[in-house]
Amino acid sequence: MSELKHFHAPETSPSAAPLSPAVRAGDFVYVSGQVPVCADGSIAPHDIETQTTQVMKNIEKALKLAGCEMKDVCKTTAWLHDARDFGRFNKAYAAFFEPGKFPARTTSEARLMINILVEIEAIAYKPL
Template sequence: MAKIAYGSAHVPLSPAVRAGDFIYISGQVPTLADGSVVVGGIEAQTRRVMENISAALALAGATLADVVKTTVILADAREFGAFNKVYGSYFPEQPPARTTLEARLMIDIKVEIEAIAYLPQK
């Protein structure tokens, strides 16, 4: 199992861990490199989360096309439609399996997403 890291972490976790042919991406939140939360509604926050997932995947040589499963946590289920429109734009063909739930998040944000990718090692 290989931990894949970038930058200085503010919390004790790895953004991505490779276990064989699978890459596990920790829950990504709508923050910028400096740790500040993206200003805006669910659409802007979803875009930032997806960009953060893409960056974590890139550390392992993977892309969103390699994602096979996501777990989405929304702070407010009433924002599902707006979230889903943005999320879907990142997976235009063969979207991954997904679980979506509503829960209070650890910081004042609207969305958190974790992902699992499959990319055979060379």
């Protein structure tokens, strides 16, 4: 098996949090759970569609670090603070993929680590 390659954004310190935004393992890229943090470090407004959009933009940025795009995503896992937000979450989430070519996904309701409405992790397939 090839070695793991860890990716970090140049503007962040690897010690900012004990995780790598993206890790390549062979032909797969694993994106850590992304939360609705904006570029300035603030949390996106407390609205499921706004926060989902920010999370998906953060996934795009993490994927780009590893040379991937959203079309390479084969699986996501999403955690929603409130299952009643599921329909509006789906609308914002779907906008980031080509219709009919959505990744496999698991979605569940969970108490999240900070006061946010959504967290999503992704797995991309991009052969070396």
